[in-house]
Amino acid sequence: MKKNSPILVFCLVAGMLLTGCGSGTKTETKKNEPVSNKQQYINIATGSTSGTYYPLGSAIAEILNKNIAGVNASIQTTGASVANINLLATGRVDVAFVQNDIAFYAVNGTELYKDKKVVNIKGLASLYPETIQIITLEKTGIKTLADIKGKRVAVGAAGSGTEANARQILEAYGIGYGDIKVQYLSFGEASSALKDGNVDLAFVTAGHPTAAIQEIANLEKMVLLPITQDKADIIIKKYPFYTKIVIGGNTYKNQTGEVPTVAVMAMLAVTDKMNADTGYKVARAIFTNTDKIKAVHTIGQKITKNTATSGMSIPLNEGADKFYKEK
C-alpha cells in the first residue's frame, strides 16, 4: 500500500530542506511551502484477514490516500482490539480498530486493564455493531453454552477483544476457563480447527457476516448458539457496553432461523499525538466516502456521520469532534 519507500521520502524531504537552506531562503518562503510536499504516514492496525476490521481498514487506507494530500496510509494485520490498544499506546500505529468496551476498560484502567491504565488514546469514530457469534458444528451436539464443560473452546486470538467477550459471556453461564479447554486462535484458525475436529466451539466478535464464519458454513453444518434474553440481561447489567442484537435468518448458509445474541461497537481510536487538523481531515475523508466502505462489506452501511459518536466510550480527538458537530 505504501506509495513511496520511507527512505526515498526522507531523501526528498531532506533534499528540499537543504536546497532551502543553501539558497539562503528565509523562513517566510518555507511557511508557504505546500503541506502536500511532506508525507504523513498513517499506519492503521486492523485484525486478522478473516475478520471484518481488515477489509474495512483497507478501504479506509485507500480513502485517506486518495483524499488527504500528503498522506500515506497503510494497514497491518494484528491480534485485534487489545493488541491494537498496545500498538497505539506505544506509538507504533496511528489509528486502530478497537471494540468500544475494550477502549473504555483501557482508558479507565478497569477489567483487563486493571492497574494498567492507558492514558494516551482518543476516539476518532464509532463505526458499527460487532456481534458476539458463538459457533459450533451440528455434529458436536452442543445446543447451549450450558453444555460445554470439558469442551475445547476457541476464545479468540491472544490480544483480541473477542477473548475478553468470551470470558465475560461464559461467566454468565457459570463457566470459567478452568471448566473448558481454552484455545487462543484467530477467526481463520478457529474455523479450520472446527472443520478438522480440533475444537468444539468458537467465539467470534465481529461485524456480521464474518468471512471466517461464511467459510465454515459453506463447508459444514454450522450452528450459531443463541444468547438467551435472560442471560443477555445478566451480561448487560454487569457489562453495560453490550447491547442485544439478532442475527437475521440466512446470514450464513443453512442458518434459517434468527439468532439472538449481544454486540459491542467497533470504533477507530487514535493516539493523542494526532493533532486536531489531521483528526478533522481523517474523519471528513471517511464520512464523505462511505460508499467506498459499503462496497467492501455490507456492514459498511452502518458507518455514517450521524452515528459516529453513538457508543463512543472514550474522549474524542478534537478535530473529529468538530467535524461531527458541523451540519
Ligand code: GLU
Ligand atoms: N473485534 C474483534 C477483536 O477485537 C476483531 C474483529 C475483526 O477482526 O473484525 O477481537
